[in-house]
Amino acid sequence: MNTSSQLFELAYKVYQQAYAPYSKFAVGAAILSSDGRTYSGCNVENISYPCGSCAEQGAISAMIAGGSKEIAQILVLADSQDLITPCGACLQRIQEFATPECEVLLADLSGIKQVLKLQDLLPHAFQNQELCHE
Amino acid sequence: MNTSSQLFELAYKVYQQAYAPYSKFAVGAAILSSDGRTYSGCNVENISYPCGSCAEQGAISAMIAGGSKEIAQILVLADSQDLITPCGACLQRIQEFATPECEVLLADLSGIKQVLKLQDLLPHAFQNQELCHE
Amino acid sequence: MNTSSQLFELAYKVYQQAYAPYSKFAVGAAILSSDGRTYSGCNVENISYPCGSCAEQGAISAMIAGGSKEIAQILVLADSQDLITPCGACLQRIQEFATPECEVLLADLSGIKQVLKLQDLLPHAFQNQELCHE
């Protein structure tokens, strides 16, 4: 099984665990890190909507907790007629751990439909050398 | 005084009120709504960093509270050698109330340095007809 | 008109501007700052739910933009059979600008129903001297 099939399977599995009672809109995400490991996450909503977490955010949390440092590929999956892209906040989160070349794979339940690069999605990312660490 | 000078003055004024004791990075934002009114906001940080608010978010809150519905122009100002663009989460918030043609004016303390359109910054915005209201 | 009636009127007015197409749950908030000024805000939802803003957050943004530094009283208003309290994230935001004695007024459309202190709502607030500024 190639990498993108593996990410699709992981995202689909965690998509089924999504906690989305308010929007009824389940999302799953899976990451291949640059060191060759995989991670996944689903959305976790909250009755106070802004306190919820996105699927990509959960997958990134899992990646950092697991000791990886960089996203090589991230797949986002939802059951939607529109192809779902990461929300702006998640693009910002991906940006923190990825190069502009990072691949973002967009999938619905039938498979991967489109592959973009992070720089296609967030071409003018917020950068700030003055805030940068070390 | 033309509109963009007016937005610059508004953003500069509120920039001076920013509450940024953690990052030491003050930001001001000002909006021209499609109905010709102006609004502004600054960043408001929190000791729990994710609970903070961005300047653009504050300006959008002011716009909605004030009864306007659409962003025609939004100016973001900071004292930075790098030109500051809205973070991904704020692009998502602008997207909720703007067309792809919405102008995003990027400024430092000496003036407006660049004008982009929302579609330049967030070309593949998260959309979801299934979640859309009425 | 006394202060709490004034806060109720302000919160009710901005409640009517709330942008809540996803939850259909409008909220208004109004602040009396320690320097005797008033501010208000409503919730501003987003199709990416975690990118939305709470009413209290909007009112705090308005307070900081307006130059006040401390919340003396904050009123939260919604049309609900349950009495609405600020969500945990908003308690955290209030905490940043208030003493434990800060009054939190809970209202529905018919008036103020209960008054609590911040310390009643968030008795063991996250504090961290090591992050504190100055």
Added chain:
Amino acid sequence: MNTSSQLFELAYKVYQQAYAPYSKFAVGAAILSSDGRTYSGCNVENISYPCGSCAEQGAISAMIAGGSKEIAQILVLADSQDLITPCGACLQRIQEFATPECEVLLADLSGIKQVLKLQDLLPHAFQNQELCHE
């Protein structure tokens, strides 16, 4: 090894992975779910501070992704002279998946220092029957 020691070890392990270049304040969290499983998470900051994730949020994301539904105990660990409690937003997130009796264990690097119940930390949680699902 008893459960709380196990949670301490898990939180300590993930604490060492925390990504906190902006605050320099690493946090680890570990959950015992009501079905007897364990999960952990660390904070993951972002250059746009409000886009960061808390440790508790990461642990909850892991729990939901892992198929558990309820938090029985959650431990929060940081290297701090002040005893660290969950921020308000995380109390709100814990509330979504816990009863008022849920135990919150507060630890520093030397061990567990205090045990509180969720109801001690968030005694008047935001509730809204009208938003509730099902």
